[in-house]
């Protein structure tokens with residue numbers, strides 16, 4: 733596939749919608765509840781110690797649920813949807829998406845100089861025994877630093893992300909802060925820290941770049957709207 737065709741396809745996953753606020757709130761509630769249920773299922777799957785016949789029964793029920801959910805579905809991805817009320821939603825996002833049970837999910841608080849997030853990473857996010865997987869920590873930083881750039885109105889995609897793991901992050905509650913350090917043209921340099929009750933566990937630095945295909949129209953849309 734040519735670069736032009738790929739860029740065209742990429743622009744196509746940004747959809748325009750006109751959904752009334754009340755209806756959006758209802759859809760969000762339904763999505764959140766379903767993802768919470770499946771997230772609980774993932775945790776139960778990792779930690780279960782029941783006998784094989786109980787697992788077989790659970791699989792039957794999960795199969796039925798999968799069939800029902802697949803009756804109607806989006807084709808490849810949920811994408812980012814811009815609504816006429818000035819919001820946008822990326823509900824499939826792997827870290828923040830309210831439709832996505834893989835997402836912890838991260839809920840950021842935005843301040844003028846930084847974004848912060850507190851989240852509980854349980855057994856589904858394990859790497860070394862009892863500790864959070866390093867790739868999950870990288871993913872959390874990726875999103876947090878990306879969110880900081882968006883919050884500072886210099887959004888972009890991750891070009892380079894570097895992480896210094898200072899000590900193991902025990903499964904449980906983590907606190908992350910991220911901020912934009914400086915901006916050079918289309919590049920925003922962001923930094924972040926992850927801490928727990930044990931103190932500072934990891935630090936990150938990244939370069940976030942507004943890609944060529946998104947400069948202009950999509951950039952304006954992302955900048956002009958609040959979203960989740």
Ligand SMILES: CCCCCCCCCC(=O)SCCNC(=O)CCNC(=O)[C@H](O)C(C)(C)COP(=O)(O)OP(=O)(O)OC[C@H]1O[C@@H](n2cnc3c(N)ncnc32)[C@H](O)[C@@H]1OP(=O)(O)O
Pocket residue numbers: 874875878887888889890891892917918919939941942943944945946950951954
């Ligand atoms: C639309 C906003 C979306 C916000 C979403 C937030 C998502 C959260 C984080 C993610 O998960 S993003 C997913 C993981 N990242 C990617 O998939 C990015 C894949 N790579 C690309 O799409 C492009 O290579 C990239 C956007 C990083 C840069 O390509 P461009 O063609 O747009 O950049 P260009 O060649 O014009 O270079 C612009 C500047 O950036 C520099 N640059 C390019 N790639 C770089 C890189 N990888 N690291 C550091 N710097 C880089 C480049 O040298 C140049 O510097 P100067 O302006 O000083 O000359």
